[in-house]
Amino acid sequence: MIFHQFFEVESSTYTYLLASEQTREAVLIDPVASEIDIYTQYLEMHNLTLVYSLDTHVHADHVTAANLLRDKFGCKTVLHRNSGVNCGDIFITDQSVIRIGEINIEARYTPGHTNACTSYVAEGMVFTGDALLIDGCGRTDFQEGNAEILYDSIHTQIFTLPDETIVYPGHDYKGRLVSTVGHERLHNSRLGAGKSKAEFVEIMNNLNLPYPKKIDIALPANKACGQ
Amino acid sequence: MIFHQFFEVESSTYTYLLASEQTREAVLIDPVASEIDIYTQYLEMHNLTLVYSLDTHVHADHVTAANLLRDKFGCKTVLHRNSGVNCGDIFITDQSVIRIGEINIEARYTPGHTNACTSYVAEGMVFTGDALLIDGCGRTDFQEGNAEILYDSIHTQIFTLPDETIVYPGHDYKGRLVSTVGHERLHNSRLGAGKSKAEFVEIMNNLNLPYPKKIDIALPANKACGQ
Ligand SMILES: [Fe+2]
Ligand SMILES: [Fe+2]
Numbered sequence: 001m002i003f004h005q006f007f008e009v010e011s012s013t014y015t016y017l018l019a020s021e022q023t024r025e026a027v028l029i030d031p032v033a034s035e036i037d038i039y040t041q042y043l044e045m046h047n048l049t050l051v052y053s054l055d056t057h058v059h060a061d062h063v064t065a066a067n068l069l070r071d072k073f074g075c076k077t078v079l080h081r082n083s084g085v086n087c088g089d090i091f092i093t094d095q096s097v098i099r100i101g102e103i104n105i106e107a108r109y110t111p112g113h114t115n116a117c118t119s120y121v122a123e124g125m126v127f128t129g130d131a132l133l134i135d136g137c138g139r140t141d142f143q144e145g146n147a148e149i150l151y152d153s154i155h156t157q158i159f160t161l162p163d164e165t166i167v168y169p170g171h172d173y174k175g176r177l178v179s180t181v182g183h184e185r186l187h188n189s190r191l192g193a194g195k196s197k198a199e200f201v202e203i204m205n206n207l208n209l210p211y212p213k214k215i216d217i218a219l220p221a222n223k224a225c226g227q
Numbered sequence: 228m229i230f231h232q233f234f235e236v237e238s239s240t241y242t243y244l245l246a247s248e249q250t251r252e253a254v255l256i257d258p259v260a261s262e263i264d265i266y267t268q269y270l271e272m273h274n275l276t277l278v279y280s281l282d283t284h285v286h287a288d289h290v291t292a293a294n295l296l297r298d299k300f301g302c303k304t305v306l307h308r309n310s311g312v313n314c315g316d317i318f319i320t321d322q323s324v325i326r327i328g329e330i331n332i333e334a335r336y337t338p339g340h341t342n343a344c345t346s347y348v349a350e351g352m353v354f355t356g357d358a359l360l361i362d363g364c365g366r367t368d369f370q371e372g373n374a375e376i377l378y379d380s381i382h383t384q385i386f387t388l389p390d391e392t393i394v395y396p397g398h399d400y401k402g403r404l405v406s407t408v409g410h411e412r413l414h415n416s417r418l419g420a421g422k423s424k425a426e427f428v429e430i431m432n433n434l435n436l437p438y439p440k441k442i443d444i445a446l447p448a449n450k451a452c453g454q
Pocket of ligand 1: 057058059060061113130138
């Protein structure tokens, strides 16, 4: 398998590329519009064909590259059915699988940050979008956010994965690249060490976060797949 | 929308083509390997690009054209996740949606004939595969068949559609092309007029059908997408 983690500085967004060594088919998870030249260069350098772009959810902090990539490479735009987006090609639901070569990418529906959040599991890794972050989680105070639902999603869909599963989050604001399910289950300061749902909700209700800077631009753009 | 119903005589299989007039993208539902030249001719004649081939289930009576079509047109092979098939590209689950141009094709999981049976709903039509047939239904005596599950699938996933929804089945052995949900709910001789689950199971247990002629060839072939 070919794997690469990209970082977009302005919104601290991680984008992931997975590709099959056999078929040279590639997917991008959470691509950012401004970075399209970097993805293109990487794909060309490694002789890869971009087949799918997957968004873990409708982002409020950056504009997806989905449409740009579809226009450029003819790849399919994949989103959860609940995304309310009308421009996608494939609207997956829980347990749907996208396959490239020998790699199965399984969707796990993990709502709570938004109503369409999906994590993707492949090859011992989980791409958690903004559901589970390293030592944190996505906020639940806008875009259908619901702390109780997020708690359940993380516990039933992510913490049930094997301890050694590598957690690749949608963002990190402190330079951390990667974690594991076992580490987050024990040490995540909002969810770890068996914190109860009530404790989690209490924490989430008292974050007092500022209004997201780019939400008024990013949301409408992402509802149109980035156009 | 462009729509066409094909008929393969040997196994009495119906294949359906749906295409967007805007984007010229097409899908084929339940294509049969022997008919590939007919599909190709139709696609070329109407200037269409085949984007997906969908199988409603792993067929026991004919060999799918999925692999042939993928090799020829580069389309994606779509199946339900439960199909146990390892050669597909996209493994959908209940409520997944495949979109071509202005057309949304919604998957409805309808097990009972097999464990992977999926009906597809689009533009006031439902493609029922071998779940619901005209005045009948798929048999439940092989391939994970289960009459109780089939009864529930048809009642919850197909009979809940509007009366006027057009039913396009996977087969007909008497030359009938089409029915409606309202007609089948009233008149289907196994399920209609409010027949109970017990009555249905009794009927299905006493069909005394012969061993399917082509199952020993078709099943292994279809588990490999027709190769
Ligand atoms: Fe987000
Ligand atoms: Fe069948």
